[in-house]
Every structure is written in structure tokens, then in C-alpha cells.
Amino acid sequence: MNKSLPSEPIEPDDPERRQFLEKTVSIVLGGAMVSVPVGAGIATLLAPLSSDKGGSLKIRLASIEDLPSDGTPKLYQIVAEKKDAWTKYPNKPIGSVFLRRIGESKVVAFSSSCPHAGCSVDIDSDGSAFFCPCHASSFDFDGITQGKSVSPRGLDALEVDPDLLVKGEVWVTFVKFKAGVADKVEV
Numbered sequence: 001m002n003k004s005l006p007s008e009p010i011e012p013d014d015p016e017r018r019q020f021l022e023k024t025v026s027i028v029l030g031g032a033m034v035s036v037p038v039g040a041g042i043a044t045l046l047a048p049l050s051s052d053k054g055g056s057l058k059i060r061l062a063s064i065e066d067l068p069s070d071g072t073p074k075l076y077q078i079v080a081e082k083k084d085a086w087t088k089y090p091n092k093p094i095g096s097v098f099l100r101r102i103g104e105s106k107v108v109a110f111s112s113s114c115p116h117a118g119c120s121v122d123i124d125s126d127g128s129a130f131f132c133p134c135h136a137s138s139f140d141f142d143g144i145t146q147g148k149s150v151s152p153r154g155l156d157a158l159e160v161d162p163d164l165l166v167k168g169e170v171w172v173t174f175v176k177f178k179a180g181v182a183d184k185v186e187v
């Protein structure tokens, strides 16, 4: 699935982040398919990322009409081009995001990284909840832990830009959070 290039830049809010963003020049969006959990679609976004050290990345993941209106989560993998002084590492997965459309115009986003220890969360076999296969944590589709989950918090919600959502575009601020703690802390 090919997608158009993001039309708006990421909004830097500090010098370090600005520097980080200045390095992220060439953006390519592509559609490499990977295995998907039951009930989830997937699209792959290829975006440049010069570092794994912190920072956030505001990215367009979908149009609202790409998302099922029945609330079924759809998984978007984020693949970055990582560079250091000598080497370019293309297509390095840096995470993935579940998008859920609720009703006609609301969209919620969750990082698929389990807050317990960072494993990738799937959708369970009957398609009724998020499930982490590593230590059997379970989360309802609102991201809240359920049952005897060992995860110290629910799935990490990510910001969806409300102004662009009104225009039908789903832009998400991708952030990584610390695993194993009760509070949602950026890393």
C-alpha cells in the first residue's frame, strides 16, 4: 500500500529535537507486508529516524476511511532509516501502532509495545482484546489491563492530532515509553 508523503512537518519544540528532525529529510512511505494478528490490518510506514534515543515523531499513518468503522484495531508498523556516521541501516523497525476508529470521526492510537517488558502486543485469538504473548497480559480495546495481567499499566495511548483528524487524516505522535513502571514515562 503506497501512501502519499506527509504534507506537514513534525513540529519541533526544543533544539535537540529540531536537530533530530533536521536529519530526517528523505521520507519514503511504503507497503511491505508482515504477518498480522487476527483481526488487525497492517500498513508499513517507512520514515527516517536518525536515532533511537528519545524524541517523538509526528507521522501520518492513515486516512480515517482506511480504518474499520466497527472499531477493529488496525496495526501500523513504523520502519525507520537509521544512520550513523558511517553506515546507513535501511528499514529498521522501531515500533508499531494500533489505530482504532470509534464511530464516524474519533480515532484512538496505542503503542503496541507492552508496558510490562516491551514485547509486541497482538490481538487475541477470538479478536476481542489485545494480548501480550510474553507473560499473558491482556488489555481491552480501550487499552485497560484486564484479568491477572502483570503489566503495571495499560497500553500507552499516543496523541492523534485533532485538527488533522477533522480533515480525515490520522497523524500520530509516536513516542516510546519506559517499560516496567506504573507511570507513563518517555524514554
Ligand code: FES
Residues within 6 Å of the ligand: 114, 115, 116, 117, 118, 119, 132, 133, 134, 135, 136, 137, 150, 151
Ligand atoms: S512483556 Fe507483555 S506481559 Fe510481559
